[in-house]
Amino acid sequence: MDGVHDLAGKQGFGRVPHTANGPIGDTFKYDWEHLGYSLLFLGVTNGYFTLDEVRHAVERIEPRHYLTTPYYERYVIGAATLMVEKGVLTHDELEAMTGGPFPLALPATSAGRPARENRETFEVGDKVRVTDDHFAGHVRYPAFCRGKVGTVQHRTTQTWPFPDSAGHGRADGGSEPTYHVEFDAAELFGDDTDAGSVVVDLFEGYLERVA
Amino acid sequence: MTLAASQNRTGLPEQAPVEDRAWALKNALDAKGLIPAGFNEDWKKTFEEDYTPRRGAELVARAWTDPVFRDLLLSDGTAAVAQYGYLGAQGEYIRALEDTPTVKNVIVCSLCSCTAWPILGLPPSWYKGFEYRARVVREPRKVLAEMNTELPADVEIRVYDTTAETRYMVLPMRPAGTEGWTAEELARIVTKDCLIGVALPSADVVVEHPNT
Numbered sequence: 001m002d003g004v005h006d007l008a009g010k011q012g013f014g015r016v017p018h019t020a021n022g023p024i025g026d027t028f029k030y031d032w033e034h035l036g037y038s039l040l041f042l043g044v045t046n047g048y049f050t051l052d053e054v055r056h057a058v059e060r061i062e063p064r065h066y067l068t069t070p071y072y073e074r075y076v077i078g079a080a081t082l083m084v085e086k087g088v089l090t091h092d093e094l095e096a097m098t099g100g101p102f103p104l105a106l107p108a109t110s111a112g113r114p115a116r117e118n119r120e121t122f123e124v125g126d127k128v129r130v131t132d133d134h135f136a137g138h139v140r141y142p143a144f145c146r147g148k149v150g151t152v153q154h155r156t157t158q159t160w161p162f163p164d165s166a167g168h169g170r171a172d173g174g175s176e177p178t179y180h181v182e183f184d185a186a187e188l189f190g191d192d193t194d195a196g197s198v199v200v201d202l203f204e205g206y207l208e209r210v211a
Numbered sequence: 212m213t214l215a216a217s218q219n220r221t222g223l224p225e226q227a228p229v230e231d232r233a234w235a236l237k238n239a240l241d242a243k244g245l246i247p248a249g250f251n252e253d254w255k256k257t258f259e260e261d262y263t264p265r266r267g268a269e270l271v272a273r274a275w276t277d278p279v280f281r282d283l284l285l286s287d288g289t290a291a292v293a294q295y296g297y298l299g300a301q302g303e304y305i306r307a308l309e310d311t312p313t314v315k316n317v318i319v320c321s322l323c324s325c326t327a328w329p330i331l332g333l334p335p336s337w338y339k340g341f342e343y344r345a346r347v348v349r350e351p352r353k354v355l356a357e358m359n360t361e362l363p364a365d366v367e368i369r370v371y372d373t374t375a376e377t378r379y380m381v382l383p384m385r386p387a388g389t390e391g392w393t394a395e396e397l398a399r400i401v402t403k404d405c406l407i408g409v410a411l412p413s414a415d416v417v418v419e420h421p422n423t
Contacts, residue, residue, distance in 0.1 A: 005322060005323065006321070006322060007321055007322075007341055007344040007345040008319075008321035008322075008344065008345060008348040008349070008372065009345065009348055009349045010345040011345075011349075013341055013342040013345045013346055014342060015342060015357050016337050016340065016342045016343045016346070016347075016354055016357065016358060017336075017337050017340060017342065018335070018337035018358060019358050019359045020355075020358045020359050020360045020404050020409055020410035020411075021402050021404050021410050021416060024335040024336065024337070024403075026259075027258055027259045027332070027333055028255070028258070028259070030230065031230075032229065032230045032233035032234060033233075034251065034254060034255040034258060035233045035234070035236065035237055035251060036233070037254065037258065038250065038251040038254035038255060039236060039237060039240065039251070041254060041300070042240065042245070042246060042250060042251075046245065055322070055323055058323065062224070064222040064223055065223060065224060067341070068223060070229075071324065071336065071339045071340075073229045073233075076229065076232060076233045076236060077232075079236065080232070080236045083236070083239075083240070088240070088243075088245070089236075089239050089240065089243075093239050094232075094235060094236065094239055095235075097235035097236075097238050097239045097242075098227045098231050098232050098235035099227060099231060099235075100225075100226070100227025100228075100231060100232075101224065101225045101226050101227055102226065102227060102232050102235065103224035103225070103226055140322070140374050140375055141374065142321050142322060142348075142372060142374065144348065154306065156304060156376070156377060158304055158376070160375070160376050163375075178375040178376065178377065180306070180371075180377065182369075185349075188349075189349050192349070193349050193350060194349075194350050194351065194352040194353055194368070195348065195349065195350070195351050195352070195368050195369075195370055196314075196367030196368050196369055197367070197369050197370075198348055198369075198370045198371075198372060199369060199370070199371045199372065200372045200374050201371075201372070201373065201374045201375040201376075201377045202374065202375065203375060
């Protein structure tokens with residue numbers, strides 16, 4: 001999903017509001033702030049949805065709404081959206097309990113997709129290309145590496161469901177390792193970068209061998 | 212922000228105050244009997260008290276003083292963390308990234324906020340902010356310099372974007388002036404920002420608060 005959440009490489013932002021080892025205050029600044037995370041874990045624990053679906057729900061917040069909403073509030077909206085979409089609560093119940101408007105994330109524009117069937121296993125040191133893939137549903141590759149070539153640095157010893165499926169509540173996500181793929185910064189951003197390299201943790205289904 | 216004020220901001224939806232919405236979500240679920248007793252409170256306590264960078268600092272200090280543990284941490288981070296019982300939510304597959312005289316590792320989650328919660332603590336606001344997510348992948352040297360961490364020009368910066376299930380911690384270089392220190396003393400100079408990769412440990416900077 002080419003949404004505004006895919007921020008890496010976007011230019012025009014100012015300074016990071018922090019200096020090294022500067023104070024960050026308490027874990028939660030307001031007494032409601034633990035609710036986003038704890039209620040999304042309630043949803044996962046009770047089997048209503050997956051953590052991938054939570055990420056996708058937050059990505060589906062209308063772009064202006066996303067960009068003007070603080071972090072923990074986005075997870076309250078995401079958890080509420082999924083509780084309504086899964087039929088656990090109704091939007092009317094939520095707004096009645098709130099006593100005011102409670103706008104949710106927008107509906108998904110994709111049904112998701114299953115894990116790719118023609119995958120292959122890569123070894124450390126292999127050159128791989130991120131598939132030139134465009135998909136309106138949930139994905140876990142940032143756009144800056146789409147179509148780019150890098151080198152496998154690590155293959156995980158565990159496997160997980162393909163997010164493009166799990167992020168839509170589907171059961172056809174299979175189980176894939178991921179690869180830590182190291183890209184030269186120049187491959188990603190030309191000479192407009194001061195990084196040496198960027199390592200992205202990519203599911204097998206996003207990769208193809210470079211001949 | 213009042214409802215009247217929000218109506219003047221084109222494109223933004225009207226919404227009740229966030230604390231009202233957050234508690235309404237909890238109360239609506241509670242009213243249906245869907246929340247086990249203490250569920251939210253237990254998570255809050257875990258987030259505040261158990262998931263702290265003191266754990267990551269303990270792992271770094273051990274690695275600095277025990278070559279066998281260092282090798283394990285770098286080759287199988289999950290096993291090393293499991294020895295301490297520090298695996299947990301958002302920290303089940305761990306990889307430690309080794310800084311060297313020529314490589315500085317830095318961690319980000321450009322798509323949201325993924326962090327090795329149980330050993331770094333929940334991510335701080337700045338790490339989740341749009342500035343860090345957008346910029347550190349592309350201009351990490353400038354971002355770190357603005358955060359008062361200047362790196363020599365011959366040190367390559369390697370940025371790890373946390374985009375799947377691996378959760379990272381940085382194993383920084385042990386600073387000069389710490390010869391002969393105990394692991395407990397060393398752990399006190401490994402800050403949360405050292406574990407994320409945006410700060411370098413120094414013999415002069417001691418951690419005072421569990422979440423700093």
